[in-house]
Each structure stands twice: as structure tokens, then as C-alpha cells.
Amino acid sequence: MTQDDRIDEVLGLVLALAGGNLDARLDTGTRNAPLDGVIEGLNMLAEELSASTAALKRSEESFRSLIERSPDAIFVHRDDLLVYANASGLALLGVQAVSGLAGLPLPALLRSAQAEPTREGSTKLEGQLTRGDGTKIEVDVASILVDFDDRPATLSIARDISARKELTARAMEMDRMISVGTLAAGVGHEINTPLAYVITNLDYALRELADENTSPTRVQELRKALRDAREGAERVREIVRDLRTFSSTQTKEMVRFELAPVLVSSIQMAFNEIRHRARLVRDFRSVTMIAGSPSRLGQVFLNLLINAAHAIPEGCADKHTISVRAATEGTEVRIEVSDTGSGIEPEHLSRLFDPFFTTKSVGHGTGLGLFVCQRIVREHGGRIEVQSTPSVGTRFSVILPVQADESQSVRPAQGPVLAVPRRARVLVVDDEPLMARGLARILAREHDVSTLTSAREALKCLIETDSFDAVLCDLMMPEMTGVDLHRELERSKPEIARRVLFFTGGAFTPATHAFVKRMADRCLEKPIDVTEVRRKLAQLTLRD
Amino acid sequence: MSEEPRVVASRESPWFTAYLREDGLLVYRAVPGLVIDHTVAIQVLEVGLQIVDGPKPTMVLMQDMARVDREARALFASDSYNRVCSQTALVVGSPVSRVIGNFFVGLNRPKHQFRIFDDPALAADWLRGFVQ
Numbered sequence: 290m291t292q293d294d295r296i297d298e299v300l301g302l303v304l305a306l307a308g309g310n311l312d313a314r315l316d317t318g319t320r321n322a323p324l325d326g327v328i329e330g331l332n333m334l335a336e337e338l339s340a341s342t343a344a345l346k347r348s349e350e351s352f353r354s355l356i357e358r359s360p361d362a363i364f365v366h367r368d369d370l371l372v373y374a375n376a377s378g379l380a381l382l383g384v385q386a387v388s389g390l391a392g393l394p395l396p397a398l399l400r401s402a403q404a405e406p407t408r409e410g411s412t413k414l415e416g417q418l419t420r421g422d423g424t425k426i427e428v429d430v431a432s433i434l435v436d437f438d439d440r441p442a443t444l445s446i447a448r449d450i451s452a453r454k455e456l457t458a459r460a461m462e463m464d465r466m467i468s469v470g471t472l473a474a475g476v477g478h479e480i481n482t483p484l485a486y487v488i489t490n491l492d493y494a495l496r497e498l499a500d501e502n503t504s505p506t507r508v509q510e511l512r513k514a515l516r517d518a519r520e521g522a523e524r525v526r527e528i529v530r531d532l533r534t535f536s537s538t539q540t541k542e543m544v545r546f547e548l549a550p551v552l553v554s555s556i557q558m559a560f561n562e563i564r565h566r567a568r569l570v571r572d573f574r575s576v577t578m579i580a581g582s583p584s585r586l587g588q589v590f591l592n593l594l595i596n597a598a599h600a601i602p603e604g605c606a607d608k609h610t611i612s613v614r615a616a617t618e619g620t621e622v623r624i625e626v627s628d629t630g631s632g633i634e635p636e637h638l639s640r641l642f643d644p645f646f647t648t649k650s651v652g653h654g655t656g657l658g659l660f661v662c663q664r665i666v667r668e669h670g671g672r673i674e675v676q677s678t679p680s681v682g683t684r685f686s687v688i689l690p691v692q693a694d695e696s697q698s699v700r701p702a703q704g705p706v707l708a709v710p711r712r713a714r715v716l717v718v719d720d721e722p723l724m725a726r727g728l729a730r731i732l733a734r735e736h737d738v739s740t741l742t743s744a745r746e747a748l749k750c751l752i753e754t755d756s757f758d759a760v761l762c763d764l765m766m767p768e769m770t771g772v773d774l775h776r777e778l779e780r781s782k783p784e785i786a787r788r789v790l791f792f793t794g795g796a797f798t799p800a801t802h803a804f805v806k807r808m809a810d811r812c813l814e815k816p817i818d819v820t821e822v823r824r825k826l827a828q829l830t831l832r833d
Numbered sequence: 834m835s836e837e838p839r840v841v842a843s844r845e846s847p848w849f850t851a852y853l854r855e856d857g858l859l860v861y862r863a864v865p866g867l868v869i870d871h872t873v874a875i876q877v878l879e880v881g882l883q884i885v886d887g888p889k890p891t892m893v894l895m896q897d898m899a900r901v902d903r904e905a906r907a908l909f910a911s912d913s914y915n916r917v918c919s920q921t922a923l924v925v926g927s928p929v930s931r932v933i934g935n936f937f938v939g940l941n942r943p944k945h946q947f948r949i950f951d952d953p954a955l956a957a958d959w960l961r962g963f964v965q
Contacts, residue, residue, distance in 0.1 A: 293903060296903075297903050300932070300936050304899075304900055304929055304933070307927075307928035307931070308899075
């Protein structure tokens, strides 16, 4: 073999290696010593290259397997187009294979992610991803810039958080129920006390009235007993009203409202927890209107008040203070709940608003209270600040924006009707005969009152006769509700439909809630305030 | 990217296409996986002679070429090649084509100017400097 032949063999080897055949080798011998050295070197290089390539292939397969089998959806996208998705990503989008990505519009959430990431660190977004079948799924997405196929692209890792969100929502609801549950005993006590003197006084009145020879002095005593019973019932009504503030199901509804009554309700709800531990100081006379959900903000204040109470041991009420202060500062309202309790350790302060963080013992708190508070306050465009010194006390400040927009309708203050109403013919419709009878009795002095216990009967009577100037109707009744009756009247007797007042013990269905909202100026809450009934009846009959 | 100048003459064979551009460059484009043995090398010269009336600056697009045999390399390094090509730009792409080009230039030491390029545009720029 000539040297040229040998050179050709070397060239062939190099070409084979360069062409990707890493198994190519040449025998070394003594035929051409200088070239044999080169061949030996090439063989060694080929050996190493072969081993490295195999290792690289294994590593690449491992990583590919990791990516492919990742339970998180992994996407690579650039220029508003998806260029790769792993199996979870394909499943998330409802696509069978990577080839199905071609022509698929880039989901809006990934487009947003594409606009933001850097190479230095990933950015995180949370939102909804639309699947191939149009359904939406809650995900969080972490994105970073990478090179893919030698071009810059965005790598996004999306995780389905629907279950987590649902769990958090349930836990938050549970936390609210625990707060309410904590207060149930206190509220029970609050109701039982006035109820006790309602019953005692009514028993006394009934016994006295049974005696036909009741003297004028005793009649005076009877009046006093009935007034006391009335006051007790009024107190029960207030407690139920406070409870309603916290049990509203329309939690996301934003309205313009006065802050002070919500603070009062929160204090009254928490008072049983407070009174054995501290004196309560209140100063919130000069606060303004704010916009938001009264029930959700009430939940925040209630939570802060209970936390304040629980920071103080029972039995030293004269040595401790819980203060609730609120004041308007420019465009903000600052509500402070402070206590002279145990305070918070500095190392706990930064974690105070983390979900499930609690310093209370097991069974005494879910650790979601402050997390929920912060979330609610943020949803209202506000923030929560906290200052605390161990063994001295803690102050939580809720800062909310003042509602400057006067355009949102606020129910005008309801003053007395000055004009003297005429005697009207009133029909009371309530499936509870005692309620109907009570109302008839109270209104009998000013009006001619009839009662019916069925909306269907009432409808028949109102359609067939023109005997009534106004109708007082319960909203929730079996068979036919007050809403149904009103709808039928609007169709057949619109002039009567305009003169119906409704009373309700609570709107329990969305339809009824919507109705109450629409007819707010004609709805009365049970237990009924008789003065309010008289005023509204007068308004209705004066309109004629 | 600028457009390639108009082609004024061209010939095709099963293994390559040869054409003369308006800017005076002769171009050979090899089919992918081409193995140039002595027979193909002779055809390269014959086809070239049909197009040009004297040696031209030549660009060989050999990005996907598989091999050039020793006899073929010897022919391209000889005076015969000078009848067709004055200077040659070898445009390589794959590692294989790069090895072929470097082996040829390094081992066969051709008598006229050969240079290796990655970019056809740069190759054309270099060649245009020799157009008369």
C-alpha cells in the first residue's frame, strides 16, 4: 500500500467520523509509522467521541423523559406560536400530538407570559387557560427566556391550580364558619337575655289581663311590662340584623355604605369574646362613606377584634383595653383595632398574612383569618398594616380608599311622612296567621285591614274585586310566593301591583334576592318596624 | 439578501449543475451526497468548457457533498483544471464537506488559488475581485 492509499484511508476515516459514523476505525500497523500515529490518535478520538455522544444521548433522553413525563404542562413558544408542548401541555390544550400545535392560537395567558420573562429570572402569572374544547382551567404560569432550536423562545411551565383554589376557597369559607361558630355561643347568650325578659313580662301581662278587676295602677304596671317586652324583642331584632351582616351570600357585591354601622355590628358580634378580657374603647364618629362589601369588610373587622380579644387572657378586663378607632385621612379611611395583649414576636410578623400560619394551638385557628382579611382588603383597593411589641400590644390598621364617587345611588335618609294619610283599605297576605293577625291588629286604628294566608287566594281576590288600596305581602310563601303574586298582578292589575309592600325574613334564593334589590324601597325586613310600615303605607296611599 | 445575478449559460448533468452568471462567475452546484470519482471529475471539466471561453473565477457549492476520490482530487489540482477555472471558492457546510475541502487544499496543493467559505455571498465577493 502506497502512502497515498494510506492517506485516502485516513481521509475516509475522517469523512466517516465527520459524517456521523462514530464506529469507524482504521487498523494501525507498521506499514507507515508516521500515519499510524495519526490513525491511532483518530481512533482514540473516535472512541472518546463515541462514549461522549452516547452519554450525551442518554442524558438528553433522561431530560426529554423528565420534560415529557412532567405532570406540569411545559410549553415553548415564540412569536405568538406554540412550537413545543409536552404530554401534559398537549392534554391541557386538548391536542393529540405536537403536530396539532401548528395553527393553534397561542393562549392569551401564554401571550402575556411571553411579553414578560427575562433570562435572569422567571416571571409568574396566574389566570385562566382556555382548552381546546373551550373550557377554562385555572393555572399559574412561570416563564423564562431560553434558546430553543438555536432561537430565543419562551419556556412556560403551567400548573393546574383549580383544585388548590377550590380547596383554599373551601378553607376560607370554613374559616368564616369557624369565626361565626366561635361567636354562636356568645350570640345565643345575647339573644337569651332579652328573650328571658320578653317572656317574663308577657307572662306577667297575660296573667294580669286574666284578672277582670285590674286596677289603674296595675294597668300602668302592665304597660311598663309590655314596653320592657317590646324593648327585649327590639334587642333580639338588632342581634339578628348583626348576624345577617355576616351571613350575606352576596359577598362580592360592591355598594356604597357607611362604615360606622358595620363597625358597630362587628363589635356587637365579638363583644362576648371581648367583655371578659378588656374594656372597649370606640372612636369612629367622623368616618365617611366607603365602597365595598359590608359583609366582607365586617368579616375583616370581626376577625381583627377576635384576634385582639384572644391576645388577652380572660379575667383581667379592668387592666386591658381593646380600641376601635376610625378616621378619614385625605383620600383614605384608617380603621385601627388595637389591643394591650401579648403582642406578636418579631419573627412572626413577616409571616402573619401567610395562609395557614397561626400561633394558636391546634383546633383554635385555621391560620387563614389574616390571610383572608388581607385578601378582602386588597380587593377593596386597601391595605393592612401591623405594629406590635411583645408584652405591650398590637395594632392592626386597615386603610381603605374613601368613596368619592357620589354617582352611585345611596338610599336617601328616610324621614317621617308629614302629610296626614287617608284611611286605606289594606290586605295583609302571610302564610303565618299569627303574623297576619298581629299586623292587622296594629294597623286597625288607621286602616281597614283584611288578612289572607295564601297568595293564590289574594290574587283571586285582588283580580276579582277593587276592594283594596294597598297590599302588605310576605315574600316567601309556599305554593305561590310574593314575587309570583307581584308578577301576576303586574300582568293583570298593574295599578294594584304598584301598591304592594313586601316583608321578608331573608331572601334565600338568587331570584328573590334580585327581586328585593330591585324593589328595595318597597321591601320591609322582619321583624317588622311598625313605624316604618305606617310610613310606607302612607306614602303608597298618598301617591294616589 | 441580494438576488443572485442572472444566469447567461448553464448545463446540467446527473451529478451537478454548472452555470455562468452575468457577473462572470462560473458556478457548480453538486447534488446532495455526491461522490466525485475520476469520471465525474472529467465531466466537470467537459461541461465547464462548454460554457466558458477561458478560465473563470469559479464557485463550487459542495455543502452536501459526500466524498472526492484521489484521482478526482489530482485532476482538480492539475493544469487541466486551469483551462476552466482561474480561482476557486469552495463553499462548504457540513463537517464532511469541510473535511473534503481542507484535505484537498492541504494535501493536493492545487496550482491555482483555492479558498474555503461558509457563505456563498462572501465567496462571490472574493471571486468578483478576479473577474476581468
